[in-house]
Amino acid sequence: MARRGTVRAGIAALALLPLALGACGGGSGGGTASGDPNTLRVLDYHNDDPNKTVWQGLLEDCGTEVGVTIERESVPGETLISKVLQQSSSRTLPDVLMLDNPDLQQIAATGALAPLGDYGITTEGYAEGVVDASTYEGELYGLQPVTNTIALFYNEAIFEAAGLQPPTTWDELRTTAQALTQGDQYGVAFSAMNSFEGTWQFLPFMWSNGGDERDIATSETAEALQLWVDLVSSGAASKSVVTWGQADVADQFKAGNAAMMVNGPWNFGSLAENPDLDYGIVPIPAPTAGAPVVSPFGGETWTVPRTGDEEKQAKAAEFVQCLNSDENMVAAAVGTNTVPTKPELTDEAVAQVPALESFAEQVPDLRSRTGQLGEEWPDAATKIYTAVQNALVGGMTPEDALRQAQDG
Amino acid sequence: MADVHAAERAAGRAKGAGAPVSAPRRGGRNLRTRLVEVAFLAPAVAYLLLFFGYPVVKNIVMGFQAYTTSTFYTGEAPWVGLDNYTAVLSSAVFDRALLNTVLFTAGSIVGQFVLGLAIAVFFRRRFPLSGFLRSLILLPWLIPMIAATAVWRWILDTDNGVLNRLLTLLPFVEVRPDWLTSTTLALVAVIGVNIWLGIPFNMTILYGGLQEIPDELYEAGALDGATGWRAFRHITWPMLRPVVTVVLVLGVVYTLKVLDVILGLTNGGPANSTQTIATLSYAVSFRQFDFGQGAALGNILVLLSLAFAVVYLRMNRRAVDE
Numbered sequence: 001m002a003r004r005g006t007v008r009a010g011i012a013a014l015a016l017l018p019l020a021l022g023a024c025g026g027g028s029g030g031g032t033a034s035g036d037p038n039t040l041r042v043l044d045y046h047n048d049d050p051n052k053t054v055w056q057g058l059l060e061d062c063g064t065e066v067g068v069t070i071e072r073e074s075v076p077g078e079t080l081i082s083k084v085l086q087q088s089s090s091r092t093l094p095d096v097l098m099l100d101n102p103d104l105q106q107i108a109a110t111g112a113l114a115p116l117g118d119y120g121i122t123t124e125g126y127a128e129g130v131v132d133a134s135t136y137e138g139e140l141y142g143l144q145p146v147t148n149t150i151a152l153f154y155n156e157a158i159f160e161a162a163g164l165q166p167p168t169t170w171d172e173l174r175t176t177a178q179a180l181t182q183g184d185q186y187g188v189a190f191s192a193m194n195s196f197e198g199t200w201q202f203l204p205f206m207w208s209n210g211g212d213e214r215d216i217a218t219s220e221t222a223e224a225l226q227l228w229v230d231l232v233s234s235g236a237a238s239k240s241v242v243t244w245g246q247a248d249v250a251d252q253f254k255a256g257n258a259a260m261m262v263n264g265p266w267n268f269g270s271l272a273e274n275p276d277l278d279y280g281i282v283p284i285p286a287p288t289a290g291a292p293v294v295s296p297f298g299g300e301t302w303t304v305p306r307t308g309d310e311e312k313q314a315k316a317a318e319f320v321q322c323l324n325s326d327e328n329m330v331a332a333a334v335g336t337n338t339v340p341t342k343p344e345l346t347d348e349a350v351a352q353v354p355a356l357e358s359f360a361e362q363v364p365d366l367r368s369r370t371g372q373l374g375e376e377w378p379d380a381a382t383k384i385y386t387a388v389q390n391a392l393v394g395g396m397t398p399e400d401a402l403r404q405a406q407d408g
Numbered sequence: 409m410a411d412v413h414a415a416e417r418a419a420g421r422a423k424g425a426g427a428p429v430s431a432p433r434r435g436g437r438n439l440r441t442r443l444v445e446v447a448f449l450a451p452a453v454a455y456l457l458l459f460f461g462y463p464v465v466k467n468i469v470m471g472f473q474a475y476t477t478s479t480f481y482t483g484e485a486p487w488v489g490l491d492n493y494t495a496v497l498s499s500a501v502f503d504r505a506l507l508n509t510v511l512f513t514a515g516s517i518v519g520q521f522v523l524g525l526a527i528a529v530f531f532r533r534r535f536p537l538s539g540f541l542r543s544l545i546l547l548p549w550l551i552p553m554i555a556a557t558a559v560w561r562w563i564l565d566t567d568n569g570v571l572n573r574l575l576t577l578l579p580f581v582e583v584r585p586d587w588l589t590s591t592t593l594a595l596v597a598v599i600g601v602n603i604w605l606g607i608p609f610n611m612t613i614l615y616g617g618l619q620e621i622p623d624e625l626y627e628a629g630a631l632d633g634a635t636g637w638r639a640f641r642h643i644t645w646p647m648l649r650p651v652v653t654v655v656l657v658l659g660v661v662y663t664l665k666v667l668d669v670i671l672g673l674t675n676g677g678p679a680n681s682t683q684t685i686a687t688l689s690y691a692v693s694f695r696q697f698d699f700g701q702g703a704a705l706g707n708i709l710v711l712l713s714l715a716f717a718v719v720y721l722r723m724n725r726r727a728v729d730e
Contacts, residue, residue: 081694081697082694085477085480086480088480088481089480089481089483106477106697107477109477109478110477110478110480110481110482111478111481111482112481184567184568193675193677194674194675194676194677194678194679194680195675195695196695238566238567239566239586239589239590240565240566240567240586240588240589242589242677242678242679243561243588243589243674243675243677243678257567257568375477378695378696378697379696382691382695382696386679386680389677389678389679389680390679390680392678392679393589393590393591393678393679394591394678394679394680394681395591404500407500408499408500
């Protein structure tokens with residue numbers, strides 16, 4: 001009998017196992033702490049410096065201001081969405097949730113987020129594109145304090161030796177990149193990877209020429225893609241652009257293998273590791289002289305998930321507002337090499353970090369990736385990088401590649 | 409696989425324990441032994457149902473649902489019948505992915521098996537340091553896959569990769585192959601890396617099989633003039649057959665679902681030239697957030713493995729019967 005008792009206990013324990021595991025999964029950061037009305041659970045993906053430390057400071061400051069203690073969890077960037085999905089199915093969402101801005105509409109569409117208008121939050125002074133990205137079906141779901149975008153970095157020593165000026169138009173980009181290609185050195189580097197990074201890098205070219213993500217099988221988008229094809233087929237850019245992420249692009253530029261690169265301000269730290277490298281930053285070349293350049297923007301938006309605790313949600317909304325105060329915007333921008341999302345504050349940040357200028361001047365015209373397609377954006381983004389790759393190395397013409405991708 | 413065996417063993421043990429007791433007397437005692445049998449089976453059955461049954465059933469059901477990000481919050485996943493399968497099968501990438509899956513699996517298995525067997529046979533002879541060298545061959549197995557693929561990406565880089573630098577040092581070699589950026593070579597490169605990763609597995613199991621073959625057979629064969637290739641053809645190969653079956657079936661099932669090697673090396677690119685059904689399923693689920701279509705692709709993959717396993721095991725049984 002005793003033995004059977006053990007077996008039964010074993011079975012019982014086994015049957016309880018999934019429950020216990022489930023409890024562990026949902027309990028990280030939850031449990032008793034979440035019941036405390038004066039604690040806010042915060043989830044973000046700033047787990048490397050300088051972002052980690054700068055945001056820790058801002059979160060704590062705002063916690064003090066709102067009168068709550070902060071329980072912060074930072075997960076690796078690529079796992080944030082799956083974490084959020086798990087939490088939304090187990091009803092253990094944090095009180096304050098940070099999302100990459102193109103993901104906001106996807107998550108808002110699930111109903112997991114609370115509209116910030118309910119807490120009297122408005123968006124006066126913000127750049128229009130930034131507000132678009134945090135809005136879903138007419139309701140505001142997030143506030144984004146700082147942003148970044150991409151521009152053209154150029155190696156000053158190489159340009160000086162060649163007696164050239166950084167290009168401002170597509171034609172100049174073609175000729176300058178060609179002129180600077182010699183030996184192991186390519187004229188320009190960019191990321192045409194088969195991921196959303198590749199799409200993100202292509203957008204300034206596509207949008208500035210009048211292309212649109214709702215239908216990519218247009219002559220405007222084809223012309224933009226033709227520019228990239230020309231750069232690669234002429235040898236001015238390595239064929240490896242189809243496998244390079246933006247970090248690889250920065251490595252190539254840092255090593256002097258490319259005279260120019262398309263990249264963003266988050267590389268300042270890594271580029272500084274090469275003390276011999278002097279570089280300048282100019283806006284991405286426009287299709288024709290003087291034409292406006294329309295770029296996508298990065299950065300994260302802060303949201304208030306529906307946790308069911310109205311009082312806490314109100315506190316969380318107050319907290320999000322604090323993170324977006326003018327003072328904190330500038331502090332975050334200067335600390336993490338980003339730009340405030342209120343155009344009137346950009347000068348203040350640029351005064352402290354002059355290298356941000358080319359990024360700051362783009363803020364009023366920045367365009368949201370999800371502004372038109374909302375939750376359908378991931379499909380369009382996949383189509384865009386697929387077409388880019390097919391045209392660059394798949395042997396298709398830009399027109400055919402875009403047509404095939406658009407038709408699925 | 410190990411778990412299935414564990415379950416079978418547990419079941420066997422339960423029967424073995426029950427049989428002698430139940431033989432002489434029937435009635436209440438019989439019922440009791442029955443219960444004991446069931447109790448012994450229960451942990452294994454519960455484990456299988458929980459960790460194999462549930463995910464498989466869930467995945468099959470998901471394949472028929474519009475399962476999106478919203479589903480996680482609302483719990484609503486409307487039934488859409490065969491829509492996911494129609495969408496997946498008619499997409500422009502599917503044919504390419506299916507072909508790549510077949511080429512990748514066939515290429516990897518042939519390469520891994522032939523090289524693994526050659527190395528195993530080579531190490532059958534003992535020589536100084538043979539044990540040390542044999543353990544060195546296991547290294548690819550010990551390196552985390554993502555680290556290995558990152559290193560291979562550097563090695564295979566067109567401009568600065570070690571492989572191409574070495575190639576240019578050779579006389580008469582003027583080309584720098586675009587290992588990872590050419591739509592034709594990328595699949596070859598990915599298969600090559602996967603072969604490198606798979607050799608230790610094949611070698612270890614085949615080497616184990618070789619150890620089981622009695623030396624007397626070779627001695628007797630040698631007296632009859634069977635040495636070298638003939639000894640391999642008429643002694644080694646027939647004796648190794650059961651082990652070969654296991655290696656091939658496991659190899660195919662493992663290779664069909666390979667994800668990390670391809671994601672790490674090419675991410676399915678360039679231009680979908682290394683996209684397999686497994687990587688496509690991953691991309692559709694976790695990048696485009698269409699979990700229903702992702703599940704449909706996963707189910708197609710499960711069917712492929714199942715079909716292969718059934719066909720191969722049948723063929724093999726017939727061969728043994730003959």
